[in-house]
Amino acid sequence: xxxxxxxxxxxxxxxxxxxxxNLKVYWKEIVREMNLIGVGSFGxxxxxxxxxxxxxxxxxxYQLVSNLxxxxxxxVITRDSVIIEFSPTICLLVLAGRVGGSIASELGxxxxxxxxxxxxxxxxxxxxxLVLPKIIASVITIPMLVVISMFLGIFSAYLIGPLTGVISxxxxxxxxxxxxxxxxxxxALIKTYIFSFLLSSVSAYQGFYTKGGALDVxxxxxxxxxxxxxxxxxxxxxxxxxxL
Amino acid sequence: MIELKNVSKSFDSNQVLKNISATFKPxxxxxxxxxxxSGKTTxxxxxxxxxxxDAGEINYDGIDFSKLDFKEKIPIRKEIGMLFQSAALxxxxxxxxxxxxxxxxxxxxxxxxxxxxxxxxxxxVNLENVNQLKIADLSGGMKKRVGIARAIAMQPKYLFCDxxxxxxxxxxxxxxxxxxxxxxxxxxxxxxINSHDMNSVMEIGDHIIFLHQGQNWWEGSNTELIKSDxxxxxxxxxxxxxxxxxxx
Numbered sequence: 335x336x337x338x339x340x341x342x343x344x345x346x347x348x349x350x351x352x353x354x355x356n357l358k359v360y361w362k363e364i365v366r367e368m369n370l371i372g373v374g375s376f377g378x379x380x381x382x383x384x385x386x387x388x389x390x391x392x393x394x395x396y397q398l399v400s401n402l403x404x405x406x407x408x409x410v411i412t413r414d415s416v417i418i419e420f421s422p423t424i425c426l427l428v429l430a431g432r433v434g435g436s437i438a439s440e441l442g443x444x445x446x447x448x449x450x451x452x453x454x455x456x457x458x459x460x461x462x463x464l465v466l467p468k469i470i471a472s473v474i475t476i477p478m479l480v481v482i483s484m485f486l487g488i489f490s491a492y493l494i495g496p497l498t499g500v501i502s503x504x505x506x507x508x509x510x511x512x513x514x515x516x517x518x519x520x521x522a523l524i525k526t527y528i529f530s531f532l533l534s535s536v537s538a539y540q541g542f543y544t545k546g547g548a549l550d551v552x553x554x555x556x557x558x559x560x561x562x563x564x565x566x567x568x569x570x571x572x573x574x575x576x577x578l
Numbered sequence: 579m580i581e582l583k584n585v586s587k588s589f590d591s592n593q594v595l596k597n598i599s600a601t602f603k604p605x606x607x608x609x610x611x612x613x614x615x616s617g618k619t620t621x622x623x624x625x626x627x628x629x630x631x632d633a634g635e636i637n638y639d640g641i642d643f644s645k646l647d648f649k650e651k652i653p654i655r656k657e658i659g660m661l662f663q664s665a666a667l668x669x670x671x672x673x674x675x676x677x678x679x680x681x682x683x684x685x686x687x688x689x690x691x692x693x694x695x696x697x698x699x700x701x702x703v704n705l706e707n708v709n710q711l712k713i714a715d716l717s718g719g720m721k722k723r724v725g726i727a728r729a730i731a732m733q734p735k736y737l738f739c740d741x742x743x744x745x746x747x748x749x750x751x752x753x754x755x756x757x758x759x760x761x762x763x764x765x766x767x768x769x770x771i772n773s774h775d776m777n778s779v780m781e782i783g784d785h786i787i788f789l790h791q792g793q794n795w796w797e798g799s800n801t802e803l804i805k806s807d808x809x810x811x812x813x814x815x816x817x818x819x820x821x822x823x824x825x826x
Contacts, residue, residue, distance in 0.1 A: 356683050448666040455626050455738075456680050457655030459648075 343539050349461035350469065350535070363467035371433050371468070372475025378432060379425055379479045380486055386420045387412065387487030388494040395500035408501045409491075409509020416487035418518045421480050423570050426529040429476060430562040434537035437468055438558030441541030442551035450542070465538040472534035477526045484522070521577045528573065529566045536562045579603055580625065580736065580768055585634035587617075587624055594620045596792045597634070604735075604768040607759050607782045611774060612789035613814055619740065621789065622772045626658060626738055627651055638736065656684055659729030659767075661739040661758075665721040667713045667728070673700070674709035677728045684732065699727040703757060719750035723757070730761060737762065739771040743778050751775065755782045776821055779803065788814065 354360045394411045441464060444450050453460040488510060495501040501509075537558035544554040580602040587595040594617045602608040610618050623629045625636055627643060636644045638654050646654070667676050677696045681687055687695065700706060703723040708716075716724065722742060729737060739758060743751040759782045762769040773779060779786060780800050788796040788803075788811050796803075796811045803815060804825040816822045 359682050444668075447664055447669075448662045449668055451628055452660065452662060452666040452668075454628065455655060455658055455660045456683065457652040458683055 342543075343536075346461060346465075346539050346542065347535060349459065350465045350538075352459055352462055354462055354466065355458060360463070360467060363463070364470050367467045367471030368475050370436075371471050372479060375429055375432055375475075375479060376482075378428060379483050382425060382428055383416075383421065383483035383486035384490040386424060386483075387416055387490035390415050390420065390487070391491035391495050391506075392498060392500060395495070405501050406505045406509035406512060408495065409506040410512055411509075412491045412506075413488055413510045414518060416491070417484050417522050419570075421483040421487055422522045422525040422529065423566065425480055425483050426476070426526065426533060426566050427563055429479075430533050430537075430566060431559050433472065433476075434533050434558045434562045435555045437534060437537040438541035438544075439551055439555045441465075441538060442544035442554040445542065445544045446547055446551060461542065465535070465542065468538055469531065469534045472530045473527060476530040476533075477523055480522070480526045484519075521573065524577065525570060525573050528569050532565045532569060533562045536565060579639055580770065581635070581637040582625070583635040583637070585621070585624060585636060586632045587620055587629060588632055594792050595624065595631075598789075598792075598794045599634075600787050600794055600797065602768050602770050603785065605763060605766040606784035607762050607769050607771060608785045608787070609771045609773055609779055609783040610787050610789060611779055611783075611814070612795075613774070616789040617792040618772045618774075618789055622738060622740055622770070625770065626660060627655070656732060657735040659732070659734035659737045661722065661725045661729050661737070661742055663741040663744050665725035667721060667724055669713045671713070672709070673705075673711050673713070673716070673724050676713070676724060677731050680728065680732050695731060696727075699731050700724075702730065702761070703727045704753075718745050719747075719754065722746065722750075722754050726754075726757060726761070730765070733765065735767060737767045737769045739769070739773075741773055741775075742771060743773065743775045748777070751778060752781065758782065776815060776818065780825075 390412045391408060394408045394415075398405075398407060441450075444464070450460050450464070453463060492503060492506050492510075495506045496503045540554045540558040540561065544550050582598055582600045585595055585598045586593065598621060610621060612618050620629060624631050624644075631644050634644070635642045641654065643651065643654055668679065671679065674696055677699055678692060681692045681695060685692070696709065697706075700708065703726050705720065705723050705727065708720070708724075713721065713724075737758070742754050742758060746754065755778050758769060758771065761767065771778075771782075783800040783803070786798060786800060786803055787794055790810045796806060796808050798806070803811065806812065806815075816826055
């Protein structure tokens with residue numbers, strides 16, 4: 335069963351990446367999807383990032399109570415945790431629910447209402463037309479959201495630290511700047527590109543091959559969220575193993 | 579002209595179509611009728627390439643469509659218009675964008691020419707000033723008419739209609755039937771309609787194929803249909819009291 339779906343997924347991707355019939359029409363779709371995925375997800379990503387950064391700062395401070403440890407280490411740990419793990423992984427897991435579920439239900443509904451059949455009869459490569467813009471839009475906008483999330487996470491920690499008295503602003507800034515290694519941003523972005531591709535393509539695959547009716551659209555959406563979340567976590571482990 | 583030669587199709591061990599041969603000529607309304615499960619929808623889906631056939635030929639003006647790959651099918655597909663049972667309009671777009679879609683994809687028209695074509699198609703199906711309406715705001719009859727407008731936007735040579743009257747009131751059904759017939763005659767299109775609506779069959783059925791157990795059981799015109807002595811055909815045609823009182 336696994337190999338059947340894996341093979342079908344690869345063939346699906348092959349169809350997705352065939353030459354578009356009309357670049358202008360595809361470009362319009364990419365812009366529309368970028369708006370839906372990127373702008374539409376900004377709010378939830380902003381809220382999550384603010385809380386992630388704040389909670390990371392407070393919990394790190396709670397665990398580092400020893401006087402032997404310099405307090406600016408809270409800034410170092412918050413920075414590294416937010417950049418390398420929380421922003422790429424937690425945000426992508428949330429987006430798997432928001433974006434992945436939406437992609438699968440949109441394509442699933444189009445399948446059961448024969449809209450995909452209508453495209454195919456017209457001679458349009460339905461896989462390419464419907465899925466390629468979603469993948470491109472995801473791979474462009476989600477990394478942007480993740481970068482914004484990194485800044486918001488660290489900034490919220492910078493605000494919440496002094497506010498709760500766990501660390502002063504100067505100590506936090508000193509920690510954030512200490513032993514700065516840009517390589518962690520590189521790893522975080524590599525993760526984000528891989529996760530974005532997995533999220534959009536796996537969700538699209540689940541939605542595109544929906545069979546049946548409204549109930550099955552729900553099943554496809556659930557599968558899209560579950561499978562893409564598990565694959566994101568698995569890829570997270572692999573990237574960490576290979577790049578760190 | 580569309581020619582079917584010994585078309586067979588199975589799903590697992592269930593043979594749905596058995597050696598179906600038929601010819602659908604342009605300029606007349608060809609209808610495929612039959613009871614539920616007789617294979618009407620499967621035959622239509624095979625003809626438009628949504629299902630691969632197991633054996634036989636589907637010839638579009640001499641070209642065997644079933645043997646072509648996806649890319650080779652595209653020129654023929656551009657000449658096909660399809661009206662789905664549910665209309666299958668793109669609900670993320672408004673009426674104008676639905677009709678514009680095939681024009682944007684495949685035509686070299688200028689913006690003005692495209693708009694003229696959209697307005698012409700909408701006028702042809704007796705819908706005007708609905709360009710900006712959302713699909714969700716349309717009635718069932720309007721959706722079917724927009725579906726027809728989209729189907730004829732690229733001036734197709736072949737028009738397929740899957741249960742064009744399902745879910746419509748009798749008056750709107752007649753309007754849709756007449757519209758399909760008028761378009762067929764006007765543009766000399768090869769039209770194939772899949773239906774089990776006997777009113778529609780008697781109204782516009784020039785050439786009828788009756789499917790039974792996946793076979794081409796009977797073939798003829800609507801006047802021949804009511805005079806047929808075939809038992810299965812009679813059971814289907816005169817199933818309603820209305821048909822009995824009107825024609826028997």
